[in-house]
Amino acid sequence: MVEQGYGKWILNASIVFPDEVKRGNIYISEGKIQGIYGEEVSRELIDDKHEVIDATDMYVLPGLIDIHCDAIEKEVQPRPNTLYPMDLAIYELDKKLAGNGITTMYQSVSLGVGLSLRGDNLLVNLLENLINYRNQRSMIRHRVHLRYELIHLAGIELANELIQSGIVDYLSFMNHAPGQGQYKKPGSFEAYVMKNQGVDKDEVKKITENAIKTQESIDWDKVRALAHLALSQGISIASHDDDSIEKIDEALTYGVTVSEFPLNIETAEYAKRSNLLVCVGAPNVVRGVSHDNNLRASDAIKLGLVDIICSDYLPSSLLHAVFKLVNENTVSLPKAVNMASLNPAKAMGIDKELGSIECGKEADLLLVKIFDGYPFIIKTFVNGKCVYSADFFHFN
Numbered sequence: 001m002v003e004q005g006y007g008k009w010i011l012n013a014s015i016v017f018p019d020e021v022k023r024g025n026i027y028i029s030e031g032k033i034q035g036i037y038g039e040e041v042s043r044e045l046i047d048d049k050h051e052v053i054d055a056t057d058m059y060v061l062p063g064l065i066d067i068h069c070d071a072i073e074k075e076v077q078p079r080p081n082t083l084y085p086m087d088l089a090i091y092e093l094d095k096k097l098a099g100n101g102i103t104t105m106y107q108s109v110s111l112g113v114g115l116s117l118r119g120d121n122l123l124v125n126l127l128e129n130l131i132n133y134r135n136q137r138s139m140i141r142h143r144v145h146l147r148y149e150l151i152h153l154a155g156i157e158l159a160n161e162l163i164q165s166g167i168v169d170y171l172s173f174m175n176h177a178p179g180q181g182q183y184k185k186p187g188s189f190e191a192y193v194m195k196n197q198g199v200d201k202d203e204v205k206k207i208t209e210n211a212i213k214t215q216e217s218i219d220w221d222k223v224r225a226l227a228h229l230a231l232s233q234g235i236s237i238a239s240h241d242d243d244s245i246e247k248i249d250e251a252l253t254y255g256v257t258v259s260e261f262p263l264n265i266e267t268a269e270y271a272k273r274s275n276l277l278v279c280v281g282a283p284n285v286v287r288g289v290s291h292d293n294n295l296r297a298s299d300a301i302k303l304g305l306v307d308i309i310c311s312d313y314l315p316s317s318l319l320h321a322v323f324k325l326v327n328e329n330t331v332s333l334p335k336a337v338n339m340a341s342l343n344p345a346k347a348m349g350i351d352k353e354l355g356s357i358e359c360g361k362e363a364d365l366l367l368v369k370i371f372d373g374y375p376f377i378i379k380t381f382v383n384g385k386c387v388y389s390a391d392f393f394h395f396n
Helices: 071-076 086-099 114-118 120-136 153-165 188-197 201-215 220-232 245-252 265-273 282-287 297-302 317-327 333-339 342-348
Strands: 008-016 021-029 032-037 051-054 059-062 064-069 102-111 141-149 170-174 236-240 258-260 277-281 308-310 365-371 374-382 385-389
Touching: 008 333, 008 365, 059 333, 064 277, 064 308, 064 317, 064 342, 071 086, 071 102, 071 120, 086 102, 086 120, 086 374, 086 385, 102 120, 102 153, 102 374, 120 141, 120 153, 141 153, 153 220, 170 220, 220 236, 236 245, 245 265, 258 265, 265 277, 265 297, 277 282, 277 297, 277 342, 282 297, 282 308, 282 317, 308 317, 308 342, 317 333, 317 365, 317 374, 333 342
Parallel strands: 008 051, 008 059, 064 102, 102 141, 141 170, 170 236, 236 258, 258 277, 277 308
Antiparallel strands: 008 021, 021 032, 059 365, 365 374, 374 385
16 A cells, blocks of 8 residues: 555666566555556655656666675685775675675675685684674675585584574585595696685695595584584575585485586586576676686576576676676576576575565665666665665766
């Protein structure tokens, strides 16, 4: 019901629904989508006290939901051995995400790689700062994706503590040991660690030897117990960098529901047949190639094997990936948008509140205009509030 002098209208928009794009008008109040109307809206419903936004020549999309992105670690450590103040890093990343149309971010923090190579206490400090920030003020919805590295044996106790504390919203199991997964090629593990952690050859040799040694000492019963704990709290679980049918079968024993970044078509096909949701990276879509020469995301999407697109490590890539898929006639706009909104919402169990434009859902919305073939965000709304606004500047 439209209340006089209350709420806001988005008029004359091309609304992207889960199965179609349709001209219409959206009424928002109390943070929710209260009404969706056809092309004609009675002017009696709109008085001069309502906020009115003219969305002519614009798309209205649901806010993007990103279930895997380690940008927060890059913001805190922009270069090897260079730590940025955490509170400032989170504040700046919050603004970037709103400007990129990401309204719900599962901030990916690594227990065993990334920042935790500098000590698990740094990861805990980051999480404390993030939770404090989102409780006090934030532009978007921040949630926690804990990436547990299986070869970080000592970290499993901390993983249990974090899950029991209730701050973890999504759990993935990773294995970045050399000789398998994305580090099958000899020397690739060493090259990655040296580049991203700023260590020398002697130190990387020790790290590599330790990774190989601990790979043989993983306590799989403890891993399954951790998975069971997560599932008991309603936390979705993912596998990561699956490179074989055997890896998928193993992951299924943990109760996973998402396969992140399968490394080849055969594995992606098997994951799909096993009723897992397959997630690929938006940078792969935008660039047209994997940075590690693995699976081309667009190939898997064309074969109907992909359910979810995440930004992986570059938040700005997610919206561009959606529209590139449309521009190249790979999928329709609704299907492309679903991969970055409704499908990840379903994977995380939040689709009753978020992920699509429907009456009663939270008003997390994007106003997008196409300029030179690229999507340009005019406004980002979270819970009905405009958290980002921009427009073109024309030089004379």
